[in-house]
Amino acid sequence: MLLPQNPNAFTRYPLDRAGHHRRDTAWIEAALTSPAARIVPFAQHRPLVIEENAAISIGWLGSQALAALRPIVVLFLGLDDAQAPHFAAHVTEVSALEGLGSFDDLRALGPRLAPADLATLGPAKSVFEWHARHSFCANCGGPSVIAEAGWKRACPTCKAEHFPRVDPVCIMLPVHGDQCLLGRQRAWPRGMHSALAGFIEPGEAIEEAVARETLEEVGLRVREVVLHSTQPWPFPHSLMIGAIAHVENVAERIDPHELESARWFSRADARALIEGRFTGAFCPPPFAIAHQLLKTWVGE
Ligand SMILES: [Zn+2]
Incomplete structure (x- = not known):
């Protein structure tokens, strides 16, 4: 949804969130392994970016690169105009990406990234921050698990559902x-x-x-x-x-x-x-x- 009157960075998200796919585990799995998939890794809440000719952009990877990165959370970001599925992955092992780009602080990158890239990365940064602080159920204290393509946590013990906070x-x-x-x-x-x-x-x-x-x-x-x-x-x-x-x-x-x-x-x-x-x-x-x-x- 375009809101041209809003002048702010981190708005005008360029993807269709296609939220109806989030509960469809088989669809998400197929999208994640499809040749069209584009995945941006985050390490320690910093996105992978590449710098070419003094311009910085998101370091998108293909699905084959994901397995070696040991993702903790994979978040479905949505579909672009060509229906290519886009994901963000919070990863712990980054040695396989040596030389591909750098993991940079989003606030520092803010003034240098294109508005569409900034808007794409914003929700992933927020959701990964939330997951990092909400491993346990706020209702019963038991460990909760990631659900709905990264957009929810569910408690297997008391069945409570937890959604990313704003x-x-x-x-x-x-x-x-x-x-x-x-x-x-x-x-x-x-x-x-x-x-x-x-x-x-x-x-x-x-x-x-x-x-x-x-x-x-x-x-x-x-x-x-x-x-x-x-x-x-x-x-x-x-x-x-x-x-x-x-x-x-x-x-x-x-x-x-x-x-x-x-x-x-x-x-x-x-x-x-x-x-x-x-x-x-x-x-x-x-x-x-x-x-x-x-x-x-x-x-x-
Ligand atoms: Zn619980």
């Missing part, structure tokens, strides 16, 4: 007149400033979470929330929900446990930030939703 996070740009507020966390690279963010809690509407987090982190009262766009963010399995938060006051009071500092920027300053020409500060790159929030506000 953690909703609100990320907001507080604005007042011609100014917006960006914060910075102590752990970030020197000079980096970004939108505020926090997990949405049970029982909260997104707008309520935006208002609560903004008040908690910087002491600003939100009078209006305008939802902007959303972004799957596979670090490890968040869904970022971007918003512009119109605030009533400008006297910020930061929570030192959350932020090191916060600073108001004019529209001209914010434009310089996203264009990388602001002295002494910078913002996240275009593949982060925070950048897109700023860009939208600057263009208003």
Whole structure:
């Protein structure tokens, strides 16, 4: 499904997820061993990528390469336009791939990979992270097993089913007149400033979470929330929900446990930030939703 209005990296998944095949073990097995199969291995949550002529792309393998890699989890990603089945495999043995490419950190790769490749790898990264932390049934404590082509875990003991989790996070740009507020966390690279963010809690509407987090982190009262766009963010399995938060006051009071500092920027300053020409500060790159929030506000 194409959503052209969404500007964010990790969206516009290029494959048909073809979820109806996931329960058909025989179909999945045949697809996995077919000559048309394309499989991207992940090792320690890093995908295999190849670099050719300074361009980086996914290191797709054929089915014959999979057996030597001792996969722990094989995830059915879907079908391309030619109906070729695509998979991702979390593997432990990578020596057979020596010289074929490198396993690189997805966050570092983000700005360099084509949007379609980034969107393809995102769900595999999230699902593999989830499997790695959910080997045991949350209901009875017994070991659970992988089911439905990697999209589920099932407990043979108590029959509970467990599905990959998605953690909703609100990320907001507080604005007042011609100014917006960006914060910075102590752990970030020197000079980096970004939108505020926090997990949405049970029982909260997104707008309520935006208002609560903004008040908690910087002491600003939100009078209006305008939802902007959303972004799957596979670090490890968040869904970022971007918003512009119109605030009533400008006297910020930061929570030192959350932020090191916060600073108001004019529209001209914010434009310089996203264009990388602001002295002494910078913002996240275009593949982060925070950048897109700023860009939208600057263009208003
Ligand atoms: Zn159980």
